[in-house]
Amino acid sequence: MELYLGIDIGSVSTNLVMLDPLGEPYLAPLYLRTQGQPIAALQRGLAIIRDQLGKGDLVCGVGTTGSARQLAGVLVGADVVKNEISAHAVAALRILPEARTVIEIGGQDSKIIILRDGIVVDFAMNTVCAAGTGSFLDQQAFRLNIPIDEFGALAGQACTPVRIAGRCTVFAESDMVHKQQMGHTLPDIVAGLCEAMVRNYLNNVGKSKDVAPPIVFQGGVAANQGMRAAFEKALQAEVVVPRYYNVMGAYGAALLARDQTQRRAGTGFRGWQVSTMPFQQRSFECKACPNACEVIEIKQEREVLARWGDRCGRWGVTGAEADQAVQQH
């Protein structure tokens, strides 16, 4: 079958989704931990998918997204390299075409996307503060000694959620410790934490945005029923969590790859051997001018696949000319 691959490499997770020509998931989507090694995570994911494919299966398009989209795009030979905001919007609209708000909370960032009549009209990402993202929830679950997957269910048992300052994780944590010592129950504290995070999100990321239903909630944190309930309470509206909530970026990238390659035939996919190829990456500081750009170089054996990070374009070339420049460096 003709298949379309979407890859989303973020700070916390690396996700891969395979779609059939109708845009439905073909294999079970993969959700892997990036663990600070995007190339290794990507190769692991590709190997898992390769082993599940049948004889007639053929990849006809690849799209990448996430903070390592450029890197992933070079390694696999992507047809589409798309920012995660657009990719998430595409996926949400596929699930719920009449959606008007997308809340996405991932490992280290959170975003809001405002949609009207099927197009993005406004968006925002968290900037100066990582409070209210998955990493903070992880950390607090660990501190309270609750497995993260039970966190949300626990919040559901709360009778009177406690009030916790959500402005900053440092204050939130000291508030939580205080409430614990006062004798509040764990479910009340956990539910209070969810509400604090939702307040923080709406005040920071959702600030001055026109949040209207239907609302889609996606990203890893959408697994947390406590967070979903807190959003529904704060927004006074139903919040929809799609079935593949934690791989929506990859889903969107695959949909975009499908649209792109169906319009323009032919894929740049470099094949499954990518999963076993040795890649070398290194970074260096360019000394040609005082800007001192940090240049990143990706090599496959001796061949330079790509370089980026420079402002002037000096390193942006590949091939013999650039190799020479590197040797002189």
Next chain:
Amino acid sequence: MKITYPHMGNLYIAIRALLLKLGLDPVLPPPTSRKTALLGVRHAPEFACFPLKLNLGNFLEAREMGADTVLMGGGIGPCRFGYYAEVQREILADLGVSMEMVVLEPPSGDWVTFKTRTRSLVGDCSWWQVLKAIRFAWYKARAVDALESKLLYLRPRLCEPLQLEAIYREALRRVDMAENRRGLDLAVSDFLKDTRGLPGKSGDLLRVGLVGEIFTVLDPYANYDIERHLGLLGVEVTRSIFLSEWINEHLFGGLFHVGGLDHLKEAASPYLNAFVGGHGRETVGATVHFARQGYDGVVQVAPFTCMPEIVAHSVLPAVTRDHGIPTLSFYLDEQSGVAGIVTRLEAFVDLLEARRKKRLKEGV
């Protein structure tokens, strides 16, 4: 007296010309780099804005090159910038770095003080020479503006934008080196000639207006090359304010009659009728102005904690609602990862494209 001054985009070219013509000995700090930012961040108060930190880094780097005097801009109104020269003087003193601080402020009516201060700086130059120096610096600023606006216009239109940038850098160097008006005119006309034959792309371009706090609008280090990122994404960027306009308003007290910023102040009404410091009102006015001219979107840039721009930012949703122009705001501070900025710019461009397509379909 070895005199230095902070970088702000290509401002150094005009100021160097001014000082040289006054018979002074300017020391240009190295271009703002990560090292500059590091120095500034280490010694500045954490919640001071990014320009103060970069200025301070510039001064310290210039000090290593032998500078003993700093020429710094001042200002009036609620923006903290007006007080920066004093804060910087104190910080330098605390560090045991002895540098004289000369503050250039708009005369705002008090010509006597302005005259004495200028006199102390220029020594025994005649007023005629001072005027001539100011006029030459002005021409340099205009030449720089001509190059920059052409660069912004051409970058999204050419197949090889990197080649264009190389030609631009060379033209800028020639403007900097020029010793008379003929040299300036030649540098600009050669730039226009050299870029004319370059292969171009066809198609309808998106147009975005860049508004916000002046330092972050003009300085590519401070704004992480936002203009360039947008240009390479195929977007034509227009600035709400150019260097020469700022110089005229802030340093020369409106001496030259060029299109000032008054029309932007008017356009800000009824959204923001008061002077809120810095260029807050002009940010709102420019957004309205760009919307009226049919631009696709507006990007606002400001240093983190910039009060005038925060006021403007909170007014912009009303402008978007009435004029249907999308806006995207960035608060900038020391940060080495540009990924977040690029992601937002890409998404913004996607948004603008989708909007345009939809409008075409609906025949608006």
